[in-house]
Amino acid sequence: MQSAWYPIALAEGLERGTSVGTRLFGRELVVWRDAAGSSHVWEDRCPHRGMRLSFGFVRDNHIACLYHGWQYDASARCRYIPAHPDLAVPNSIRVATYASLERLGFVWAYGELDRADPEPLQFAERTVTPVRSLYVEATTAKVLDALASTIDRAVDNAASGTQCSRTASLVSLAISGDEILIAVQPLSEQETALHIVIAGPADVHRGASQKRISAWSEALRRKLETSTSQIRPGATS
Amino acid sequence: MSEIRLYDFELDENCYKVRLLLSVLAVPYRKMAVNMIPGGEHLEPPLLALNPRGSLPILLDGELVLSEAEPIMIYLARAYDAADKWLPSDANGLAMVAMWLQFASRDLHAAWRARRHAMFDASGDEQALHHAARRAFRLMDDHMTAREFDDAAWFVGTAPSLADLALFPAIALSRDFAVEHETYPALRRWMRRVRAIPGFITMPGIPDYY
Numbered sequence: 272m273q274s275a276w277y278p279i280a281l282a283e284g285l286e287r288g289t290s291v292g293t294r295l296f297g298r299e300l301v302v303w304r305d306a307a308g309s310s311h312v313w314e315d316r317c318p319h320r321g322m323r324l325s326f327g328f329v330r331d332n333h334i335a336c337l338y339h340g341w342q343y344d345a346s347a348r349c350r351y352i353p354a355h356p357d358l359a360v361p362n363s364i365r366v367a368t369y370a371s372l373e374r375l376g377f378v379w380a381y382g383e384l385d386r387a388d389p390e391p392l393q394f395a396e397r398t399v400t401p402v403r404s405l406y407v408e409a410t411t412a413k414v415l416d417a418l419a420s421t422i423d424r425a426v427d428n429a430a431s432g433t434q435c436s437r438t439a440s441l442v443s444l445a446i447s448g449d450e451i452l453i454a455v456q457p458l459s460e461q462e463t464a465l466h467i468v469i470a471g472p473a474d475v476h477r478g479a480s481q482k483r484i485s486a487w488s489e490a491l492r493r494k495l496e497t498s499t500s501q502i503r504p505g506a507t508s
Numbered sequence: 509m510s511e512i513r514l515y516d517f518e519l520d521e522n523c524y525k526v527r528l529l530l531s532v533l534a535v536p537y538r539k540m541a542v543n544m545i546p547g548g549e550h551l552e553p554p555l556l557a558l559n560p561r562g563s564l565p566i567l568l569d570g571e572l573v574l575s576e577a578e579p580i581m582i583y584l585a586r587a588y589d590a591a592d593k594w595l596p597s598d599a600n601g602l603a604m605v606a607m608w609l610q611f612a613s614r615d616l617h618a619a620w621r622a623r624r625h626a627m628f629d630a631s632g633d634e635q636a637l638h639h640a641a642r643r644a645f646r647l648m649d650d651h652m653t654a655r656e657f658d659d660a661a662w663f664v665g666t667a668p669s670l671a672d673l674a675l676f677p678a679i680a681l682s683r684d685f686a687v688e689h690e691t692y693p694a695l696r697r698w699m700r701r702v703r704a705i706p707g708f709i710t711m712p713g714i715p716d717y718y
Contacts, residue, residue, distance in 0.1 A: 281693070284693045284697070286697065286700070289696070289700070291689065291690060291693075291696060292688060292689075292690055293690050294690070326683075326715075327717075328715075328717040335717075337715060337717070403653050403693070403694075404693050406646075406690075406691035464691075477657070478657060478658075481657045482654065482657050485653060485654065485657065489650060
């Protein structure tokens with residue numbers, strides 16, 4: 272995995288007090304949001320017995336392992352071990368973490384464990400309307416090729432502000448008059464997640480635009496999973 | 509009125525569908541524990557006399573003998589939910605719920621078989637069953653994604669229905685056959701709502717904590 276920022280979730284879809292497991296290049300991550308609203312991205316592994324923390328549960332500002340109930344606070348330190356309720360837990364017991372932040376409606380994680388001072392994420396904040404996360408059984412390269420083809424057509428139609436490259440984690444394109452941003456998450460060698468938002472405020476774009484973009488993305492997924500060759504310009508609708 | 513009897517196997521998700529509905533309806537019943545696995549009691553003459561198909565659950569209510577979860581749920585809703593909350597009476601709502609009940613018994617049967625294969629060594633093409641189960645879960649996630657754009661929280665209508673209760677067990681238990689919830693964000697949010705339905709109960713494999 273390159274040392275870079277990767278999108279791993281749609282921020283709005285991650286409700287307070289919940290956790291979910293996800294992957295970056297096959298590595299297992301847990302992303303969770305505490306009761307105060309802050310999101311956290313950690314290695315998905317309890318240091319005690321290696322159980323996936325995403326199987327556990329969030330209470331207030333900590334996440335607890337389903338296996339033996341070890342509780343970790345927002346700084347990833349273990350604060351409570353139910354089998355030893357009177358024990359002052361040593362500070363050395365902690366979960367490995369990924370630097371993370373929320374921008375453009377996505378949760379981003381830096382692809383290097385316990386990196387204290389990662390380079391800044393280059394994208395500026397904008398107001399967005401979330402659409403959905405789309406999970407596709409296709410390589411990230413194939414997804415980016417398909418998006419680039421779509422953009423070629425968009426550029427032909429004189430849409431502005433489009434960009435894409437084979438290594439991009441964020442793609443901007445125009446669909447039926449809406450500018451959409453797609454953050455691309457490499458889950459594994461065979462699977463890719465596309466987190467999709469519309470640029471602009473929700474009071475304008477919620478409802479009809481969300482449905483239209485979601486339907487477009489489902490058609491893209493169908494094509495990506497049925498075709499073995501690169502999607503040509505004009506092949507997506 | 510005579511007591512309702514449910515022939516039940518605790519680890520079976522189809523039995524769980526009926527237990528879940530009986531619980532949210534707060535209808536008292538007597539649970540008749542059947543040693544389905546490993547005993548195969550459901551294939552012995554006494555239970556075959558009630559249900560020649562050799563499946564569980566079986567429900568007895570007075571003279572009525574019913575098998576298969578979805579028809580049992582339809583009966584219980586009509587008989588014990590006077591307000592028609594769980595099974596709509598209007599044509600559209602009723603048809604939509606019926607469609608998802610059929611989805612639960614047909615499309616999600618692959619998930620039932622995949623879980624049987626993983627937990628109890630039942631026969632089956634594991635890869636094909638996983639593929640079919642994931643396809644069904646994705647259809648459900650796409651549906652709930654679209655529903656959320658309309659600010660709708662449930663599979664059909666504006667309140668939970670039999671559809672939600674019949675669809676919940678397969679996805680809630682999917683980790684038993686190693687299908688994670690990672691790729692079904694709308695279903696994760698919907699499952700939290702199902703868990704908050706008054707009278708909701710769990711079964712082995714569905715954690716009390718979440």
